[in-house]
Amino acid sequence: MRLDSTFYTESDVVMMAKSLLGKKLVTHINGECTAGIIVETEAYRGHDDKGCHANRHGLTPRTATIFGPCGHVYMYICYGMHPMLNIVVGDSGQADAVLVRAIEPVYNIDIMQRRRSMEKLSKSLTNGPGKLAVSLGLSKSQNARCLFDEDSDIWIENAESVEINDIYAGPRVGMSIFVAECSNWAWRFYIKGNPWVSKPSHIEYPW
């Protein structure tokens, strides 16, 4: 059962980044269904966060999706080749989004491996934002897709319940600590001890 529009009415992007942990992310692309449990996320907030595309560039053709309605997907290409999956948070005009940084593969894992050209199963299948997007068959063509439309090719389902004590928080990845003070914000969240998390953080904040 895909989560309906009410799940996406949470307007606090940091709360949403934590709520998404333990949820099942499902795609149905080219007739192939694959899924993984979200184990790592990052929050990006438009109005005061220099790490957020919407803040750095304002409203442009690319960032328009972030300024659009909640529950839609913001896909963009990083470093010219890596697709990134984000979930838009907040009503139109509120330019916030959650980056999905890692999933634990759970359904049709062999198909996910094929998409990544991986013969043997290892954590490298989905322990990074570009990797998980490719494993799920996602590309920029899913940009602005609605997660709660019944005929959408990507959606989210309830799966595991994650206690607040099982969540770690730390600084986001890829933010230069010398450029902006928001690089210190502990807006990267992951399930404590999960082996599919993208990279260990040396500065971790248990609750």
Next chain:
DNA sequence: CACGGGATCGTCT
């Protein structure tokens, strides 16, 4: 396992 460099191109200046 840690580190470093190269790949590669859409997007914005």
Next chain:
DNA sequence: GACGATCCCGTGT
């Protein structure tokens, strides 16, 4: 024309 919310592979330990 420069710059990434990254990944992969090579090298060295």
